[in-house]
Amino acid sequence: MVSDELDALQARFPACETLAYADLTTGMILVTNSNTPLERNALNRLCAEASAVLGAATAPSLGNSAAESAVVSGQDGVRLFVRAPFLPNDVLLCVGTAGLDLAAFAPEAQACLQRISEDG
Amino acid sequence: MIDEGTIARKLATLGSEKPVFRDGARVISNGILPSPINAILDEIDNTILRRKLTFRVGASFMSFIVAGRRLLSLVAASDDLAEANPPVGAALSHEETEAFEAVGAALTLLVREDHPVLVESTPSDEGGTRSDIGISVDRLADLLEVVPSAPIKPMQIFVEACEGFYTACLFWSDGLWVGHAEDDNVLAELRKVADDQWERFRGAYGKSGQSLDAPRLFMLERALGEAGSVAGTWAQGEFALFVYDPSNLADIHAIWRKIFTT
Known part of the structure; x- marks a missing residue:
C-alpha cells in the first residue's frame, strides 16, 4: 500500500515529517504518511507550492526541461518535491526540518515514488 | 545630533524577522549575518533598563550587567576566555584602559568561530550601578573597530x-x-x-x-x-x-x- 511505503520512508528519515503523494493535474493530495502533523489546509497549500515551483511538465516554471525534483529551503525548513519519471504529474511532496540529510534522502524518495507510481 | 549608525541599528531591529529561540536563548546571529560582534553591540545598544545579558557562542559565554546602553560590569565568563584576562566582578569604565581592552579582547575571542550567537536577557540586581561610567556601545564599537552602519550584503x-x-x-x-x-x-x-x-x-x-x-x-x-x-x-x-x-x-x-x- 502507498501509505505503508510513505510510513516506511518516514521511519528511516524522522527529520522528514510529512510525505504526501499528490497529483499535480488535479492539485490533490492522494495519500500521506499516517503521522503527518499537517492538516488539510496546510497540505493543500503544500500542493499549490509544489505546482508553482515545478510547473507543468510541458511548461516548466524555470528552465527548459521539466525538473526531476525541486528543493525549497527557508527559515521554516526544507521541502523536496519529486516527480515520477514516467508520470510527471505524479509527485512526492516531502516536508523536513533543517536537519534533513538531503543527499541521503533524495535518492530514497525518488525510489519510493517510482515504486508507488509503478504500482498505481 | 542623530548618528546615522544609531538609525541604521534601530531600523535593522524594527525590520528584523520574528525572533528564533534555541535552548531558551534568542538567536541574534547565525554566525555570519549579522556579524556576531555587530549583533552583540546591537543587543547592548537596545538595552535601556537594567538587565543581565549573557552572550553564548557554543560552550563559551560572557554575562554583563547592562543599562542605559552601557556595560556596567562583567559578572561571569567561561574559562576558555581566561587568556584575555576579562575583569570578572569589576565595575567597568572606558577610562580603565586595561580592563576596557580586556573586555574587547574577550568579546573578540568569544566570536572567534563563525558559530551562532545567542543571548539570554534577565532581570538582575548583580554588580554595577546606573551611576557607574560603564562602557558605552559606541566606545566598544570604536575599540573593536566595528562600523555598525556598514551595509550587509x-x-x-x-x-x-x-x-x-x-x-x-x-x-x-x-x-x-x-x-x-x-x-x-x-x-x-x-x-x-x-x-x-x-x-x-x-x-x-x-x-x-x-x-x-x-x-x-x-x-x-x-x-x-x-x-x-x-x-x-x-x-x-x-x-x-x-x-x-x-x-x-x-x-x-x-x-x-x-x-x-x-
Whole structure:
C-alpha cells in the first residue's frame, strides 16, 4: 500500500515529517504518511507550492526541461518535491526540518515514488 | 545630533524577522549575518533598563550587567576566555584602559568561530550601578573597530561563497542582472530564465500562498536538461540565479542555510 511505503520512508528519515503523494493535474493530495502533523489546509497549500515551483511538465516554471525534483529551503525548513519519471504529474511532496540529510534522502524518495507510481 | 549608525541599528531591529529561540536563548546571529560582534553591540545598544545579558557562542559565554546602553560590569565568563584576562566582578569604565581592552579582547575571542550567537536577557540586581561610567556601545564599537552602519550584503556573500559550485551565475544588482560563466551558451540559457521566467515564477509562488518576503532558495534538478540544474534565491530584495551540476546541490544548499537561516 502507498501509505505503508510513505510510513516506511518516514521511519528511516524522522527529520522528514510529512510525505504526501499528490497529483499535480488535479492539485490533490492522494495519500500521506499516517503521522503527518499537517492538516488539510496546510497540505493543500503544500500542493499549490509544489505546482508553482515545478510547473507543468510541458511548461516548466524555470528552465527548459521539466525538473526531476525541486528543493525549497527557508527559515521554516526544507521541502523536496519529486516527480515520477514516467508520470510527471505524479509527485512526492516531502516536508523536513533543517536537519534533513538531503543527499541521503533524495535518492530514497525518488525510489519510493517510482515504486508507488509503478504500482498505481 | 542623530548618528546615522544609531538609525541604521534601530531600523535593522524594527525590520528584523520574528525572533528564533534555541535552548531558551534568542538567536541574534547565525554566525555570519549579522556579524556576531555587530549583533552583540546591537543587543547592548537596545538595552535601556537594567538587565543581565549573557552572550553564548557554543560552550563559551560572557554575562554583563547592562543599562542605559552601557556595560556596567562583567559578572561571569567561561574559562576558555581566561587568556584575555576579562575583569570578572569589576565595575567597568572606558577610562580603565586595561580592563576596557580586556573586555574587547574577550568579546573578540568569544566570536572567534563563525558559530551562532545567542543571548539570554534577565532581570538582575548583580554588580554595577546606573551611576557607574560603564562602557558605552559606541566606545566598544570604536575599540573593536566595528562600523555598525556598514551595509550587509548577504546575497553577495552567498554568490561569492558558492563560486566553484556553479557553472553560471546571474546576480540582480541595482536593477540589472550581472552575470558570469565559463560557457557563454550556458549563461545565455540562464539569461532566458532571468528575463522570461523569473518574475512569472515569483508571481506564481506568491499566489500559492507563500511569502515573497522571507528568504527562499529553490533548486530545480536538471531544469536545463544536460546543461545542468537551476537554482534561484531571493532575500531582502536581491536575487541570484545559478546553473549548477546536480552533484553540487548539497554544498550550495548548506551555504545558503548558513547565511540566510538561524
